[in-house]
Amino acid sequence: MALHPLITICGTTGVGKSKLAIELALKLSSCSGSHGWQGARIINADSMQVYAGMDVITNKVPETQMQGVDHLLMGFKKPGEQYFVGQWVLDAIKAIDETHSKNQIPIVVGGTSYWIQHLIFPDRLVPSESYVTLSPVLADSLRKSLSALPPHLLDLYNALPDYAEPASINPEAAFQLHALLSALDPPVAARWHWKDTRKVLRSLHIMKDSGRKPSEIISEQSQSLVKPRYRTLCFWLYARPSVLYQRLDVRVDEMIEQGLLNEILALREIASSQNCRSVQIESLSSDSENPRTDYTMGIYQSIGYKEFRDYLASSQRSDKAFSDAVESMKLSTRQYAKRQVSWLRNKLLPVVYATNANSGQDVELTTPAYLLDATELGDKWNTNVRDLGQQITEAFLTQQDLPDPKSLSVCAQEMLTVNDKPTDPIAVLNARRRMVCSVCTTDGEQPVMIEEGKEWELHQKSRTHRKLVKRANRLNSGQQRHAAAIRTEGQRTDDETSWQDLNLSPS
Ligand SMILES: [Zn+2]
Numbered sequence: 001m002a003l004h005p006l007i008t009i010c011g012t013t014g015v016g017k018s019k020l021a022i023e024l025a026l027k028l029s030s031c032s033g034s035h036g037w038q039g040a041r042i043i044n045a046d047s048m049q050v051y052a053g054m055d056v057i058t059n060k061v062p063e064t065q066m067q068g069v070d071h072l073l074m075g076f077k078k079p080g081e082q083y084f085v086g087q088w089v090l091d092a093i094k095a096i097d098e099t100h101s102k103n104q105i106p107i108v109v110g111g112t113s114y115w116i117q118h119l120i121f122p123d124r125l126v127p128s129e130s131y132v133t134l135s136p137v138l139a140d141s142l143r144k145s146l147s148a149l150p151p152h153l154l155d156l157y158n159a160l161p162d163y164a165e166p167a168s169i170n171p172e173a174a175f176q177l178h179a180l181l182s183a184l185d186p187p188v189a190a191r192w193h194w195k196d197t198r199k200v201l202r203s204l205h206i207m208k209d210s211g212r213k214p215s216e217i218i219s220e221q222s223q224s225l226v227k228p229r230y231r232t233l234c235f236w237l238y239a240r241p242s243v244l245y246q247r248l249d250v251r252v253d254e255m256i257e258q259g260l261l262n263e264i265l266a267l268r269e270i271a272s273s274q275n276c277r278s279v280q281i282e283s284l285s286s287d288s289e290n291p292r293t294d295y296t297m298g299i300y301q302s303i304g305y306k307e308f309r310d311y312l313a314s315s316q317r318s319d320k321a322f323s324d325a326v327e328s329m330k331l332s333t334r335q336y337a338k339r340q341v342s343w344l345r346n347k348l349l350p351v352v353y354a355t356n357a358n359s360g361q362d363v364e365l366t367t368p369a370y371l372l373d374a375t376e377l378g379d380k381w382n383t384n385v386r387d388l389g390q391q392i393t394e395a396f397l398t399q400q401d402l403p404d405p406k407s408l409s410v411c412a413q414e415m416l417t418v419n420d421k422p423t424d425p426i427a428v429l430n431a432r433r434r435m436v437c438s439v440c441t442t443d444g445e446q447p448v449m450i451e452e453g454k455e456w457e458l459h460q461k462s463r464t465h466r467k468l469v470k471r472a473n474r475l476n477s478g479q480q481r482h483a484a485a486i487r488t489e490g491q492r493t494d495d496e497t498s499w500q501d502l503n504l505s506p507s
Pocket of ligand 1: 437438440441448459
């Protein structure tokens with residue numbers, strides 16, 4: 001069966017994605033082009049805009065600017081509710097099917113590229129993200145590993161906590177969780193530092209929920225080639241940082257004028273009345289005023305919420321505190337934009353390219369990816385973004401030859417060129433393993449772990465490490481002289497146990 005067409009628009013915050021989406025949708029409804037589709041609907045892929053109300057902090061496009069185009073999956077979750085990628089993918093598929101059945105084109109738009117990636121390329125989500133099995137079948141290999149666990153780790157597995165305190169607060173508990181993961185699934189444990197409590201715990205929950213070892217799920221996935229779910233045209237709307245950052249600064253000031261602070265106050269109100277799940281978070285441990293607010297989930301991750309916390313909590317509310325908060329929000333926004341670009345270049349594009357390479361000459365299975373340059377606005381927007389986007393869309397829908405993406409602009413040439421990155425899940429799993437530095441580890445229950453590769457090399461050259469090596473050598477040579485003295489007396493020594501063995505034993 002032929003794959004249905006899908007258009008996606010990714011890009012950083014504040015670059016004009018919604019505007020472009022509406023322009024493409026309007027064009028598709030106005031011209032009865034030779035493609036035969038009648039109009040388009042916009043499907044939201046922004047993890048903040050799924051929340052109802054709070055239009056300023058979530059940067060929703062005002063209804064007056066929607067120009068009658070349907071916007072789906074927007075504003076339907078309550079603050080405090082959680083909504084994960086797996087559920088969004090299911091909801092988006094439903095909305096896309098419905099749109100196709102109306103003979104319309106779905107345009108998926110949003111800054112949460114991670115969601116879009118998992119929509120386009122299926123079968124790459126771990127079980128806890130895609131579904132929850134209520135009574136999982138325990139795989140033989142996991143059953144075997146469980147039966148070999150020492151009793152205290154088995155108890156921990158059976159009573160696995162939903163949340164764990166960060167390692168900085170409770171290092172013993174954090175290390176025990178890592179020890180449990182190391183015993184059950186060493187390749188996955190090697191991926192995380194023992195202080196990455198959340199990630200460690202999540203891997204353990206995946207195991208409990210699915211009845212399988214995460215590394216086995218990953219290796220199964222890596223044997224199946226990625227095949228796109230739709231015939232997708234991917235737009236990346238891009239503006240040069242120097243220009244974009246200025247625009248983002250202006251937008252922060254506008255958000256404040258439009259009532260950002262009232263929304264934050266309303267969110268705080270909801271959080272304190274709602275008795276959210278009690279989570280102790282590092283950054284929150286000093287927040288005695290409101291210890292049950294989970295600042296890390298859902299809409300509470302919006303930029304601005306955290307930045308204005310101290311200002312709003314203070315009784316004085318000084319001008320200085322206000323301008324500090326504004327500056328800090330501007331900084332966070334720029335950093336977010338940077339991370340978004342980095343995700344597109346380092347995660348999404350490599351998968352797109354790898355899939356396209358696999359698809360050979362099959363146009364159906366090829367995902368064309370275009371960068372549209374939105375650095376300049378006004379007339380330039382119309383030619384570089386709107387018109388170009390509309391032309392490519394028309395060619396894509398009528399299955400005509402498409403231009404070379406890198407030929408469209410200097411920006412495109414630059415940003416669409418990426419180094420080869422491993423996209424195969426097994427390669428990704430094995431790419432950044434942590435190793436224990438036996439020299440620097442003084443407490444086996446709190447080992448010093450360093451990422452292999454560059455960081456490991458840097459660590460080996462660091463002053464602290466070299467100092468400890470010298471000390472260990474001095475100690476060793478002393479011990480050897482001592483041992484030699486003993487041997488000459490004809491006694492055996494079993495001084496062969498290395499530091500590493502001592503430090504790596506799980507408990
Ligand atoms: Zn070291």
